[in-house]
Structure formats: C-alpha cells, structure tokens
Amino acid sequence: MKPSLLSLFFTLINYNIHAKGLASIMETQKMKAMVPARLTQTWTTMGSTIASFMFVCAILSQYCPYELRHIIRRFRRWLKNNSYPYIQIAIHEFTGEKMRRSEAYACVEAYLSSNTSKTTQRLKAEMETEHSNLVLSMDEYERVSDAFQDAEVEWVSSKVVSTKSTRNEQRFYKLKFHKRYREVITKSYLEHVIKQGKEIRKGNRTRRIYTNCSGYKWSHTVFEHPASFETIVMDEEKKQEIIEDLLAFRKGKDYYDRIGKAWKRGYLLYGPPGTGKSTMIAAMANLLNYDVYDLELTAVNSNADLRKLLMETTGKSIIVIEDIDCSLDLTGQRKKKAEKEEDKCYEKKQEEGNNSNSYSSKVTLSGLLNFIDGLWSACGTERLVVVTTNYVEKLDPALIRTGRMDKHIELSYCTFKGFKVFAKNYLNLETHQMFDKIEELMARETKITPADVAENLMPKSSLDDPERCLLNFIHALEEVKVKAATSNKAESKEIEPAKGSKAMEKLAATNLIFKIFNYLV
Numbered sequence: 001m002k003p004s005l006l007s008l009f010f011t012l013i014n015y016n017i018h019a020k021g022l023a024s025i026m027e028t029q030k031m032k033a034m035v036p037a038r039l040t041q042t043w044t045t046m047g048s049t050i051a052s053f054m055f056v057c058a059i060l061s062q063y064c065p066y067e068l069r070h071i072i073r074r075f076r077r078w079l080k081n082n083s084y085p086y087i088q089i090a091i092h093e094f095t096g097e098k099m100r101r102s103e104a105y106a107c108v109e110a111y112l113s114s115n116t117s118k119t120t121q122r123l124k125a126e127m128e129t130e131h132s133n134l135v136l137s138m139d140e141y142e143r144v145s146d147a148f149q150d151a152e153v154e155w156v157s158s159k160v161v162s163t164k165s166t167r168n169e170q171r172f173y174k175l176k177f178h179k180r181y182r183e184v185i186t187k188s189y190l191e192h193v194i195k196q197g198k199e200i201r202k203g204n205r206t207r208r209i210y211t212n213c214s215g216y217k218w219s220h221t222v223f224e225h226p227a228s229f230e231t232i233v234m235d236e237e238k239k240q241e242i243i244e245d246l247l248a249f250r251k252g253k254d255y256y257d258r259i260g261k262a263w264k265r266g267y268l269l270y271g272p273p274g275t276g277k278s279t280m281i282a283a284m285a286n287l288l289n290y291d292v293y294d295l296e297l298t299a300v301n302s303n304a305d306l307r308k309l310l311m312e313t314t315g316k317s318i319i320v321i322e323d324i325d326c327s328l329d330l331t332g333q334r335k336k337k338a339e340k341e342e343d344k345c346y347e348k349k350q351e352e353g354n355n356s357n358s359y360s361s362k363v364t365l366s367g368l369l370n371f372i373d374g375l376w377s378a379c380g381t382e383r384l385v386v387v388t389t390n391y392v393e394k395l396d397p398a399l400i401r402t403g404r405m406d407k408h409i410e411l412s413y414c415t416f417k418g419f420k421v422f423a424k425n426y427l428n429l430e431t432h433q434m435f436d437k438i439e440e441l442m443a444r445e446t447k448i449t450p451a452d453v454a455e456n457l458m459p460k461s462s463l464d465d466p467e468r469c470l471l472n473f474i475h476a477l478e479e480v481k482v483k484a485a486t487s488n489k490a491e492s493k494e495i496e497p498a499k500g501s502k503a504m505e506k507l508a509a510t511n512l513i514f515k516i517f518n519y520l521v
C-alpha cells in the first residue's frame, strides 16, 4: 500500500476514534454522572475539530502541490518571525576550522562573571534532539539578566553535547533582546561587553608557563612568580627604559601594522650567573600579563619540531631560551652536555622506553635563527623572544643582531647603590652605621652578585636581626675580597716566573755583553 494511502487510512481511524469514540465514552453512565452535559458536548466538539484538522493537514501534506506547501511554509516562517518580538544572537566558544577559542566568547564569559549589577539564575534545562544520526543534548545552565541604557537583555549560557561522544561539546552564549533595541545592542552594547570583558580578562587572567618536555609538545602549569620591576635591583634609569620599552611594545599593534613588521620583539639578557636574568623575565611577564614559553632546546629533535613548537605558541607571550650558549653549539652542532646533565626531559624519555638516539637533536643554528626571525616567526602576534646567556661574547653575531635581538640588556654585579635597595627591601633599613664600612668594601671592585647580596641579607632565623644580617654581609664581602686577592696573587705568580725568567735572561745578556766589553777593553 502506498504510504499516502496508509496515512489517509490512519487519519480516518483517528477521526473515528476522536469524533465518535470520545463521544461514546463520555456517554457512558458513569461519566454522565460525573461530568455535566455541556462539558461533555464541548469535549465532543473539540475532539471532532482536532480530528478534522489533522485530517485536513494529512490530506494537504500528501496531495497538495509542492509549490503550495512551500508557500505555506514560508508564510509560517514569516508569521513566526513577525509575531516573536525577540532577537537572539549566539556566541560560540570555538570558531573557525582550527577551532580556536573565540576571543568574543571569552570576553562575554569574563563580563558575565564579573561582580556587577547583573542577576544570575541557575538553570537546569535539558533537551534532546536528533540531528543527522547524532543525538544532541542541549543544556541551558545559567541565565543572566543585564541592562544597558534603557534596554534589557538576557544571556543564557548553554552547551550542546553529543550524547554519543562526551568529547564533542559546544558551549555558547545566547543573547536575547527585544527587537526595538536592535540598534543599541548591536552597535553599542556588544562593543561595551567585549571592551569590559577584555579589561577584566587582563586583570583576571591566570597565566601559564609552558615547557616542551616531550619533543614538539608544550605542557603547562600556572605561572605564579612574585617578581616585579619594583623588587629588581638595578640602575633606576636602565630599569625605567626597559619598562617603557615593554609597555610601548604592548601598545604597539597599530605601529607594527603601519611599518609592516611582525608584532614581536627580541631581548638579549646577559651577565654573570645570579645577576637576575630569570627574575627579570618573570617581572616582564608579570608587567605585561603574558604567558611564558620556556623553550628547552635540548629536548627538541629537529628544526621541523622547533617550527611546530613555534606554531603552537599563542599571542601575549614570552618565548624564553635560557643559557643559549649551553644548549646549542653555534657551529650548528648540539653539545652533549645537556644529555649528560640528566635533565628531566631525558629521564622522562628513558622512562618511556625510548633510546637515547631518538633524543639526540638536529636543531641547527639556522633553524634557531629562522625560529626567531624567519617567515614562520610572524605566524603569531604580540610575542617577545628573550634569550639569556652568561657569555655574550660566545654568541654568533647573526643571533644577536638587531631585528632578532632588538634590545640588549646587561645585568651585572651589585653596586653600593644596589645594596641600599636590597637593605631597604630585605631589612627595611634606609641607613645604618655599618653602611660606611660596606660602601668602602664595595668600592674596591669587590664583585658580588645581586643573588649573593640577597642571600646574605636574608634573615635565616628569628635571631637574625638587621645588625646580624649586615654583619653576615660584611663577612661575605671580606671573603669575596680575600678570594679575589688570592686569585690575583695566583695569576701574578703565574706571570712572575715568566717575568723573572725574562729579567734573568736580560740580566744574563747584559752580564755577557759587559764581560765581552771588559775582555775587549
């Protein structure tokens, strides 16, 4: 039997049940007793009408020409659009083919979670729909009302989950508002939400520190370093210059666009161990509110992996290569030192059962140069590349040329001025009678690193009052002085025999000439 005829058959049965069946049921003695006669008649009429309507619909859908059905459908849509006075906009969490997290979604999220006059209502509404063999469950879990100028809006946070795969979850915000506020909402309110959200995100953002333990993949944890430029001890003018440079970089989007340059900047930090290079990187990240990507070059297998790592970094970040002279031989060959040092990545690889050959890297200097300044380096925006070294003179000039390392910052030994800042920060002392002695000791080219100053000034027990700490520091300075004197002596002893032998040679030669002269005379 044809499906259309089948449908007609069932419709007729339906009609029969509703029109007659219902009436006959109502007419039973029992019902008569319970229900008044007028109500029974109403039920009967209603049943007949519904059945007739269903019958007509079935006839229409089966026998009505396609064109007419299309017109009816369009009419219904028009009716729906014009009778429903609200507009809805959806902002999805992930957008585009690469499924990057949408900035707009993050801003809305931050805006709605901020503590303003918005009223929040927890919802638990779930619906299930079947869409092309995929069962989707829509979960509306929060409703937030907000007001802007004289418009009232409502945000509903929802997620659509595929019940077949829990990993397939799409979150979105639905914004609902009356049609008469269309102008205000689309032109001003959404802009206001995004702007506010950005501001809130800047302040609230939990920053991350990433490292590449397993080849070309970053793993991360929360970045919580307390360093700031206020606590870094260095020449005030130099410090101010660095801060201004960083802030100008952060605000420089338009400038970089205008001059046609990728929005990135390279910093080279150099100086002896313990002079604050790592501390400065943390202070930079805290000042700019950037993430940190700590690139472990010894764990990267090839230039291609290095490029993949670069592609995985996000904007608003600092890519750090610490002690670059230890990780890469500047002729392009990797040093074995890193492998011998039993770094964590190596151990992890071994635990995983990989042999050491698979660990050996083929990252070359040119690969690194391309990473910093090649075509691929422009694939992200707002990134700083910071390279540190204890031996700047060992670095290849190509690596540190302007354009790759735009700003060179030397961090050096502590001066008396620097000591006074440490004393203020660590001991809350602006002046003390022992300062003169300290100044005298520090003036005589006593090379002490800020790390050593910090360590000696730090109270170790409750008995360590400021005087004791200053005394500790004076001892440390005297020790440094003695060490410097002994190493100078050793150096001069190494030179003296040479000097002595030369002098002896000279003396012998003079004696010989003198003897020859006497003999001749």
Ligand SMILES: Nc1ncnc2c1ncn2[C@@H]1O[C@H](COP(=O)(O)OP(=O)(O)OP(=O)(O)O)[C@@H](O)[C@H]1O
Residues within 6 Å of the ligand: 231, 232, 233, 234, 272, 273, 274, 275, 276, 277, 278, 279, 280, 390, 450, 451, 452, 454
């Ligand atoms: N300029 C500084 N101002 C304040 N504290 C400092 C400074 N330099 C070093 N310190 C202190 O010394 C410690 C070690 O410094 P840091 O690790 O930053 O030195 P580094 O130059 O990176 O050393 P390395 O070259 O060995 O990595 C820090 O925890 C910090 O407390």
